[in-house]
C-alpha cells in the first residue's frame with residue numbers, strides 16, 4: 001500500500017517508540033519523512049533504517065518546547081523535500097516532578113510540553129499544509145478521555161481533543177484535516193524495567209494484551225491518509241477495548 005507516494009511527513013518524537021514506528025510506517029508507504037526529535041542519535045538511527053530499506057528520510061533536531069527549534073525543523077523538512085502533507089506530533093510523556101517543586105508547578109510545564117508543543121508544530125506546519133490540503137494527527141492519550149491518574153498530563157492531553165475539533169471547523173474551507181489518536185498502554189521504552197507491570201496490565205484490556213507502537217502508527221497513518229478524507233475533528237481511541245467497560249472482568253467472576 002503506497003498511500004503516501006510523493007507526499008512529505010514531519011514526525012516529532014521520531015527517535016523512539018510510537019514516533020519511530022510512525023516514521024517507519026509512513027516511509028514504508030512512500031512518504032519522505034522529516035524525522036524530528038531531541039535525541040540526535042536515535043533520530044539518525046531511524047533515518048538509517050528508512051534509507052537502508054530504500055526509503056527517504058531526513059533527521060532534524062527539534063525540541064517541541066522551543067518555538068524557534070520547531071520552526072527550523074519544519075523549514076528544514078520543507079527545504080529538503082519541497083512540500084509538507086502530514087504533521088504527526090508524537091513527542092510527549094508524563095513529566096516527573098522536579099526536586100521539591102509543588103505539584104501545581106507541574107501543570108504549567110506539562111501543558112507547555114503537551115498542548116503548546118502541539119500548537120507550535122501546527123503553527124509551523126500550517127502554511128504548508130494549507131498549500132497541500134494536508135493533514136494533522138496529534139498523539140493524545142486515553143488518559144485524556146477517562147480518569148487514569150496523573151491529572152496534569154491527562155488534562156493537557158484532553159485539551160488536544162477540543163483543539164482539533166475547533167481547528168477542523170476553522171480550517172474546513174482550506175481542506176486541512178485535524179485529528180487525535182488516543183492510545184492506552186503501549187509497550188515502548190517508557191516501560192523498560194516495568195515488564196511485570198505490562199504483564200499485569202494485560203488483564204484490563206478486553207483484547208488481552210497491551211499495545212505495540214505499530215498499532216498506534218497504523219492508526220496515525222490511517223488518519224493522515226486519504227482513506228480518512230472524510231474524517232476530521234475526532235479523537236480515535238487506540239486502546240485494546242479499555243474504554244468499552246469492565247465486562248470482560250465481570251465475566252471472570
Ligand SMILES: NC(=O)c1ccc[n+]([C@@H]2O[C@H](COP(=O)([O-])OP(=O)(O)OC[C@H]3O[C@@H](n4cnc5c(N)ncnc54)[C@H](O)[C@@H]3O)[C@@H](O)[C@H]2O)c1
Pocket residue numbers: 012013014015016017018019036037038039042062063064065090091092093094139140141142182183184185186187188189190213
Ligand atoms: N506508551 C504509552 O503507553 C502511551 C500511552 C498513551 C499515550 N502515549 C503518548 O504517545 C506519545 C509517544 O509515547 P512513547 O511511549 O512512544 O514515548 P517514548 O518515550 O518511547 O518516545 C518519545 C520520543 O519523544 C522524544 N522527545 C521527548 N521530549 C521531546 C521534545 N521536547 N521535543 C521533541 N522530541 C521529544 C524522545 O526523545 C523520544 O524519542 C507521547 O505523546 C505519549 O504521551 C504513550
